[in-house]
Amino acid sequence: MKRQLTTFFLLCIIGVTAQKFNKEIITENGLQFLVGQINLEGLQSQPYSNWFQNRYDNYQPDNAMVDLFKEKLGEYEIKLFLGTWCGDSKRESPKFIKILEAADFPMEQLEIIALDYRKGFYKTSPTGEEKGMNIIKVPTIIFFKNGKEVNRIVESPLETLEEDIAQIVFKKDYVPNYAY
Template structure:
């Protein structure tokens, strides 16, 4: 009995501290979207897989370009802010994930945060990951090195995602859309 109580207690502690991923909101008019921290399983689940999976599978990264920045990219932590309700996020996020996987990027260094769509909560997350990061448009992809923001891609790349990522990783003069 003592072992069962101890096991139950430990499960409660681990359950309470576990990250809550893929929180879904369904509005009164039936609109579904994810909010807060999400993972690839969330994007590959219904109804999000309807747009994510097809765009992911049909995108073919520029492997020559990816090979140029692959090694340096691993030095970065990346935060991807998106809206599962947003056309730009639906277009760019699957391509970005495919590029990261092509580059063998350590996915534990990627944090994906889905922002809200509702009035009064617009472009926020339930746990506030966007606070202080000046998220104006989605998707916003922020590249961090040694805990400091290096640069970001906002809404869409200036050239291609691969070109823009290379500019950022090699710390070239890169000014994103909607620079603040």
Template sequence: MKHIFALLLTFYMATASAQEFNQEIELENGQKLLVGKINLDGLRSEPYNQWFQNGLDLYEVDNTLVPLFENALKGHHIQLFLGTWCGDSRREVPRIIKILEMAQFPMDQLEIIALDRRQDHYKRSPTGEEKGLNIIKVPTLIFFKDGKEVNRIVESPLESLEEDMAQILLKKSYTPNYAY
């Protein structure tokens, strides 16, 4: 009996502490949004997969630049803030994911956070991952090394995603759009 109780307690603790991914809300107009921590499965689900898969299929990664930063990239943790309702996010996020996949980035080092668009929750997530990070535009791609922010790409790249990532990861001078 003790073993069953211990097993049930362990199961309860594991499920209670498990992170919920791909939380979906529906607006009054019927539009659905993802909010909070999400993963690629969420982006590959209806209705988000329409723009996500299309963006992946159409984007051609600059294969000459990715090898320049591929190794440096693996030493970083990345947070990607987006809005599944946002045109810029719908354009840039599939491109970002395709570049990370091309660079063989360990996806467990990528944290994707979908922000809300409702007036009382605008550009916030249910669990507050954006707090203290000055997220003013989406998408925002933040590179961290040893727990410290290295730099970010805000809303859209200055040159191209590959060029901007190379500048950041190779420690060149880079000032993102909407620098704070």
């Protein structure tokens, strides 16, 4: 009996702490957006697939550039902060994900966090993943190695996403837009 109670309590704790993916907010005026941790399923669901899928399908990564950083990129963990309501996020996020896939990046090393749009919650997530991360603009793509931030791409690349990723991965002098 004691073992069953312990198992029950552990399952309860796991259930309470487990992050729900693809939480959706619908405002009084009908604006829909995702908040918190999201995944590709969320981006490929309606109404987000209206902008995500088309931009993803139509983007052709620079495979020569991808081949340059492909091997080293797998050494990183990446956090992508975006707003499903944000034009810059809608433009850059589908391309970025397609580049990661072209590079055979282990997608379990990618965390996607959608930030809120509402007044009083602007650029926050329900579970606070943005806290201490100095998120000024979205999208913000943060590259981590061994648990430490290496660099980030903020709002848009300086050159192209592929070139900026290569600069970061090869530790070149790279200063993102809106330096933090």
